[in-house]
Amino acid sequence: MAVNNAVLIHRELISRITKLFSDGELELKVDRIPLEMRPRHGESSRCCIYKDRAMLRYKIMALLGFDIREEDDELTPLSHYVQKAWERTKIASEPLTVVDDVCSACVRTNYVVTNMCRGCMARPCMLNCPKDAIGFDAGQAHISHEKCVNCGICQKSCPFHAIVYVPVPCEESCPVGAISKREDGTEKIDYDKCIYCGRCVTSCPFGAVMEKSHIMDVFNAFRCGKKTVAMVAPAIAGQFKAPLGAIMGALKELGFDHIMEVAKGADMTTANEAKEFIHKMEEGQPFMTTSCCPSYTTAVKKHIPELLPFVSDTLTPMQYTARLAREMYPDAVVVFIGPCLAKRHETYCDPNADLMLSFAEVGSMFVAKGIDVAKSSHIEPDPTIHATSRGYPVTSGVMTAVKTKVADRVEVVPMLIDGLDKAKIRELKALPKTCKANMIEVMACPGGCVSGCSVIANPKVAGRQVGEVVKMTADRTL
Numbered sequence: 032m033a034v035n036n037a038v039l040i041h042r043e044l045i046s047r048i049t050k051l052f053s054d055g056e057l058e059l060k061v062d063r064i065p066l067e068m069r070p071r072h073g074e075s076s077r078c079c080i081y082k083d084r085a086m087l088r089y090k091i092m093a094l095l096g097f098d099i100r101e102e103d104d105e106l107t108p109l110s111h112y113v114q115k116a117w118e119r120t121k122i123a124s125e126p127l128t129v130v131d132d133v134c135s136a137c138v139r140t141n142y143v144v145t146n147m148c149r150g151c152m153a154r155p156c157m158l159n160c161p162k163d164a165i166g167f168d169a170g171q172a173h174i175s176h177e178k179c180v181n182c183g184i185c186q187k188s189c190p191f192h193a194i195v196y197v198p199v200p201c202e203e204s205c206p207v208g209a210i211s212k213r214e215d216g217t218e219k220i221d222y223d224k225c226i227y228c229g230r231c232v233t234s235c236p237f238g239a240v241m242e243k244s245h246i247m248d249v250f251n252a253f254r255c256g257k258k259t260v261a262m263v264a265p266a267i268a269g270q271f272k273a274p275l276g277a278i279m280g281a282l283k284e285l286g287f288d289h290i291m292e293v294a295k296g297a298d299m300t301t302a303n304e305a306k307e308f309i310h311k312m313e314e315g316q317p318f319m320t321t322s323c324c325p326s327y328t329t330a331v332k333k334h335i336p337e338l339l340p341f342v343s344d345t346l347t348p349m350q351y352t353a354r355l356a357r358e359m360y361p362d363a364v365v366v367f368i369g370p371c372l373a374k375r376h377e378t379y380c381d382p383n384a385d386l387m388l389s390f391a392e393v394g395s396m397f398v399a400k401g402i403d404v405a406k407s408s409h410i411e412p413d414p415t416i417h418a419t420s421r422g423y424p425v426t427s428g429v430m431t432a433v434k435t436k437v438a439d440r441v442e443v444v445p446m447l448i449d450g451l452d453k454a455k456i457r458e459l460k461a462l463p464k465t466c467k468a469n470m471i472e473v474m475a476c477p478g479g480c481v482s483g484c485s486v487i488a489n490p491k492v493a494g495r496q497v498g499e500v501v502k503m504t505a506d507r508t509l
Contacts, residue, residue, distance in 0.1 A: 036076070037238030042395045043068070044087070044094055045246065049399035052250050061109045064091060082132070089130040093241040096248065098128045116247035117254075122386065123243050126227065126375045129218050134239035136216030137199040141181040144172045147193035155188035204234035206452045207334055226330040228451060228475045229372035229484025242372055242485070245386040246396070249366055252386075253286045258363040260356045261287040262349065262384070265294045266370045266424035266480040268500040269493025270390045273405040275500055280407035282368070285396060289360060292413050293367070296352030297420035297432070304345040304429075305436030308470060312441045316341070318462070318469045321429045323347050326373035326475035330451060335460050348423060349374060353383035368393055370424070370483030373475065389485030418505035424480035425494045430472040444468045450477030 047064050051057040065087035069080045077083050088109065089099050095112045096119070150170035157165040157172065164178035165185055172193070174185070186194040201210050201218055209224035210231050218240070220231070231240045252259050261282045268275045279290045300323060311319050322328055322343040331338045349367055356365045366386045367378050378387040388396075397404060419432035426449045434443050446468035448455055462471070476482040481493040488496075 041238060044090055045392055045395035046399040048094060049396045053400055058110045058113045061113055086133045089132050090241065093128050093130060094244045094246060096243050096245065098243065099130050117251055122245055122248060122379060124379055125222050126242050126372055127220055128241055128243055130239045130241060131217045133237050134217045135237050139212060140176050141196055142174060142179060142186060143195055143197050144174055145193050145195055147191055148172050149191050156185040156194060159184050159188045200234040200236060201231040201240055204230040206456050224333060226326050226333065227373040227376045228326045232372060233484045242375060244392060245388060246392055248386050249388060252364040258288045258360060260289045260291060260360050260363045260365045262291045262293050262352050262356060262367045264369040265421050267368060267390060269481050269496035270486060270488045271404045275412050276409040277404055277407045279410040281397060281402050281404040283410060284402050284407055290410055291352055291356055292416060293348045293352045294416045294420040295413055296348035297423045298417050299351040300345055300348050301420060301432040301436060304343050305433050307343055307345055308433060308437055309440050312469060318466050318471060319343055320471040320473055323429050324473060324475050325377040327473040337463050338459060349377060350381055353381050357383040370480045370486045372484050391485045391487050394487045418501050421504050422501040425497055426474055426479040427472060428479060430470060443470050446471045448473040451475045
């Protein structure tokens with residue numbers, strides 16, 4: 032996720048909550064966080080510090096794991112929600128909430144005439160408008176938004192570029208039209224359409240679309256003395272300037288009893304997906320797509336059912352690792368640590384996984400607890416894991432692993448779908464009739480999991496670091 036002020040506020044809130052929990056003062060002082068972050072005579076980012084404080088309060092509610100619309104009384108203290116978090120036994124089925132007080136209610140209008148309009152004699156904007164939505168007043172063009180259908184012809188016609196397109200960022204970024212406005216102008220999410228790609232989270236410049244965090248549920252496991260297992264996604268190798276072994280050591284310092292690499296599950300995914308690919312090719316199926324990205328497979332189920340027969344039935348690395356974790360530690364709380372919203376939803380759906388922490392959440396928790404990842408004690412990575420399994424989080428990583436297994440049996444004609452947007456969704460819909468490849472890797476995030484909506488490192492840098500880990504694993508010098 033690109034760093035901006037909304038992201039920095041999010042990270043600071045997680046760090047403050049973690050620090051208060053570590054000090055045993057969360058219930059006592061959680062209500063003071065908005066006041067401390069926006070003191071009476073300090074600067075505000077909205078109209079006043081009181082609006083800012085309300086914004087921070089609702090963001091904290093989301094981090095405590097609550098949907099903002101669950102609130103019955105605005106005067107209910109945050110400490111009450113902390114207590115409710117300690118008492119809950121289930122995490123929310125849907126992982127997003129829109130913070131109405133943060134949502135700026137972006138205008139519905141997409142095309143606006145700016146003061147660059149010269150009121151020219153040609154008036155091509157008015158003459159080319161198919162809905163007669165443009166008029167002139169005192170030599171300036173204006174758009175009647177009751178008539179406008181947002182076709183954009185006026186913008187293309189204006190010789191002075193005086194008409195601009197103003198998007199609603201979250202709606203514009205959603206590849207499947209799952210977010211839209213309520214009557215009051217704030218945004219709502221249609222979970223019948225949502226594919227959990229997280230684009231709305233990263234695109235909102237106000238940070239109004241938030242994940243309902245599981246940090247309180249993880250803290251509750253710590254405070255109750257339950258054994259905990261951290262399953263770390265391979266993409267974590269690119270998130271910190273530290274060796275993989277040190278990152279796992281830092282998670283141990285954070286409080287986890289056992290650390291498991293999800294790359295171990297990727298070994299199983301590679302083997303099973305390779306067998307499935309060979310079987311389907313021998314049966315005459317024209318192509319098969321990978322199944323590791325839950326955002327992609329959700330998109331197929333909800334929006335591209337014609338593609339469903341071609342999607343691999345193999346489980347994801349997280350699902351295989353969760354099975355192993357449940358077998359090895361049957362009474363432990365199993366926590367997946369990963370890069371994106373889709374994996375949070377996958378955690379909810381998997382019977383063997385309990386909770387999920389994002390890389391962003393873990394990074395903020397390290398800061399709060401003063402853990403220097405690079406100086407943490409080293410936990411030896413699993414030497415039995417294949418090098419290609421640690422390469423899963425970058426584009427072509429899954430395909431490379433599977434191709435290695437099938438190359439001597441079947442000729443692979445590869446195709447990559449690197450990131451899902453509206454155009455790529457249309458491309459996927461056409462695949463059953465147009466596809467010339469036989470193995471297709473699909474990743475919802477451009478660049479792969481290192482570009483997930485909940486990462487903290489620059490995706491290009493993270494990709495290089497993951498590549499170095501793959502090389503070291505191949506050399507067995509990790």
